[in-house]
Amino acid sequence: MQNPDQKPLRSFGFHTRSVHAGARPEPNTGARAVPIFQTSSYVFEDPESAAAYFNLQEYGNTYSRIMNPTVAAFEERVGNLEGGIGAVAFASGLAAQSAVLFTLLNPGDHVVASAALYGGTVTQLKHLFRKMSVGLTFVDPDSPENWKAALADETKLLFAETIGNPGGNVLDIEPVAGIAHGHDIPLVVDNTFATPYLCRPIDWGADIVVHSATKFLGGHGTSIGGVVVDSGEFDWSNGKFPVISDPSPAYHGLAFHETFGGYGYLMKLRAETLRDLGSAMSPFNAFLFMQGIETxxxxxxxxxxxxxxxxxxxxxxxxxxxxxxxxxxxxxxxxxxxxxxxxxxxxxxxxxxxxxxxxxxxxxxxxxxxxxxxxxxxxxxxxxxxxxxxxxxxxxxxxxxxxxxxxxxxxxxxxxxxxxxxxxxxxxxxxxx
Amino acid sequence: MPVSREYQEPETIQRILHQARTVAIVGLSPNELRASNFVGFYADRHGYEVIPVNPREDEIMGFRSYPSLEDIPKTVDVVDVFRDPSAAINIARQAVAVGAGALWLQFGVISDQAAEIARAGGLDVVMDRCFKIEHARYIGRMHWLGFNTRVITGRRPAHLL
The missing domain is CATH 3.90.1150.10 (Aspartate Aminotransferase, domain 1)
Structure with missing residues (x-):
């Protein structure tokens, strides 16, 4: 392995990261723009490599429903700009939200959500949770006390928008995150309207950030897409989330949080939820989103x-x-x-x-x-x-x-x-x- | 417990990854679902010589397993620790005694005392970081999974390993 004359890492500014994060030049061709890897699947080097990729023992491309190098560049860029540990992209903002919820929740669980949400999200929560037998309480998001009052033993997450659609409510993120953490549960924030340029909810204690990339990230009204960012800071092994910490029957007994540490939630979101729900972002859309984020x-x-x-x-x-x-x-x-x-x-x-x-x-x-x-x-x-x-x-x-x-x-x-x-x-x- | 950033410096991590050849994994499990086994498998795949340290096994992943660091009959470049933080202190002393190059404490193996012992003994120290993830961040394919590598560069990289 050659040491490539590495300079010390620098904390680059937001404009620089908007242009560069996730998009190092392509090693095989030298292409400077992120190539559109329009391929469904990837040839394995040998059977051992294929097995290692599917076992998640090695980071390797398998199938574009689960991962794609163009989509990955977009994911890393958004994860970087939000100050998260990484990201997983989805076919739409609502697909991203449903995947977040599907990964964390079981029948009998409960969610507290802001009442001042995008109408499509309100409908999604009501419909999805009825199907999943998950309880749902909407609260006036403007007073942190309302969030606290709505907590139940079964409550597994709080959900809100940084800037409510369309009422323009600004979430008081820090105390609401504190209430979530006092209950050993994560705060999930939709940061679509603010974008990481105006607000980075993770800096204020949010644990998971979701986006409709269709909006300001893409910025040109060309493509539908969504993305989930994880701070990597939440302790999924605190006893409340066996869905993340226990050996997973959906992945031959892998314990995601023990094996991948702070990366465990995103690994599970990708390797199980995205795999099973199938709502993958297309490489072409990811390319257009990358172009958008540069500006x-x-x-x-x-x-x-x-x-x-x-x-x-x-x-x-x-x-x-x-x-x-x-x-x-x-x-x-x-x-x-x-x-x-x-x-x-x-x-x-x-x-x-x-x-x-x-x-x-x-x-x-x-x-x-x-x-x-x-x-x-x-x-x-x-x-x-x-x-x-x-x-x-x-x-x-x-x-x-x-x-x-x-x-x-x-x-x-x-x-x-x-x-x-x-x-x-x-x-x-x-x-x- | 917050981990001091001085034990997570990117330059130190990259130097260790580039220079190391032998990696003694203390607490390597033969169970393929355990994190230590993931790291051992990955390190072997990427050309490091993996030396299991586990007194309960004679052989792990096809490599001879040693009861302790002091039983290893060759130079150890990295001591990678998958043990309880309280056990890390004695492992750090042994790492100094055998003249290892670096003490690497995995996720959750947080012990300032162990880190201090190793540093005073002249070793590089990394704490609460994963050997596999850091390799994949700088040299490997971590960005293929959408993780934030924080690597920003306009240079054409060598073929990724």
Whole structure:
């Protein structure tokens, strides 16, 4: 083995890691961009190597449902940017979440979740847990005491979003993580809206971070994907998680936490859950996500600057009853924002039209540049009326808990010239005047 | 118990991995599902000479097993420890006595006393790190599993082992 003239490692900055992490030049060809390894499977060197790969005694590629070098580069990059021990990618954000939950939970377990979540997540939790016979309690996430009050002996994890969709609640991560750890359970945080550029929940005590990579990570609205990051710090051998610490009947008796230490949860997530659920990310999508992440810090700065300008402008409009953006100084979340999101509160926020539901739909008909669609985090500005689209499976009570009224409009502010965005919304206001 | 970063320095770890030839694994289990066996299998596969140290076995993975470090009739470059932290202190003394190059304490084998004894005896010391994972991080294929190797480089690497 040759010593390759190794320089001491340096703690590289976020912009540098956004471009480089996970993507060292390809050793066989010298390709500098991460190649798209569009292959289902990998030829083994010999039968002994094949056995070692399947036994997890050696890190080797077997089959792209479980691992792929292009996807791995994306995984390492997100894991690095979040300050985690590593990551596992999935075909979508919801696939990533369901895999996190499926790995940790057994029938009879219980989960406490924020009531101010993305509608698709609320539906997923309710539907999945009913099927799995897992108990579920939603809490108002704004007071840490609410989380504590909802704990039961069977509670196995807490689940929340850094910035709630679409209400813009900013999670007080540190005390909520403390409550989880006091109960010997992990805090799982969806960091999609903040991205690791604006907030790294692991720095504040979160144990597992999930993302819809479809949004700001990818940043261009081209691909569906998700990813799970593990801090590597949670003690899965504390007695509450035999699903991780005990010999696994699904992997010929392997005890993941003993064998892989802090890497045990991710190994199990990949070698069992991803293997069995089959929701793998495609290499091409991983390539596009990598391209997106290279400019993540630059885009987020512009997204945030445009969002602040638009929110401030909207606040001054007589047609607007309220603007709910944690980036505004009078937001009830300004204290949490200053602590957890010093570079900004993201670029997705809601405002309420005083005139209600009809006006909401008419407003959307009036925009030219904003696209009316069910996504966020694109470089292009997006608009939607949640009550009739993304959150329509929720009943009135759930809508209220998520901070959605009949006249609520959600914006995902893009990186265009902000004057053009204001021009566009002005025309929509003229239409409902 | 927080582990001092001075026993987890990347330069020290890489130097050990590059220079070592013989690795005595104290507490190597013949059970293929145990972490020690994973590391022994991996080290052998990657060209290290694995020397089992386990008084309860005569042979592990096809290699002669010795009751203690002091019974090994050759130079030991790395003493890799899979034992209770309390046992690590005496192992550290033995490692110094046989003139080993490095004391490597695996995940959870945390003993400042053992580390101090080895360091005072002139050994490199690594604590609460896995020999296999660190090899895979810098020279091997750890990044194929999406783990954060923290390796950032624009240079073309040698073919990965």
């Amino acid at each position: 993540l810090p630059l885009r987020m700065e512009r997204h945030v600057a445009n969002a602040v300008t638009l929110a401030d402008w909207l606040r001054g409009r007589s047609e607007v009853a309220a603007v709910r953006y944690a980036g505004l100084d009078d937001s009830p979340y300004s204290t949490s924002r200053a602590k957890y999101l010093p570079k900004g509160a993201g670029a997705v926020f809601c405002f309420d039209l005083a005139a209600g539901r009809e006006a909401g739909q008419e407003f959307i008909r009036g925009v030219e540049l904003f696209s009316h669609l069910a996504n966020v985090g694109d470089a292009k500005s997006l608009i939607i009326h949640p009550a009739s689209t993304t959150h329509r499976q929720l009943d009135e009570e759930e809508l209220a808990a998520a901070g959605i009224g009949p006249g609520t409009i959600r914006l995902s502010v893009g990186i265009e010239d902000v004057d053009d965005l204001i021009w566009d919304l002005e025309a929509a206001f003229a239409r409902i005047a």
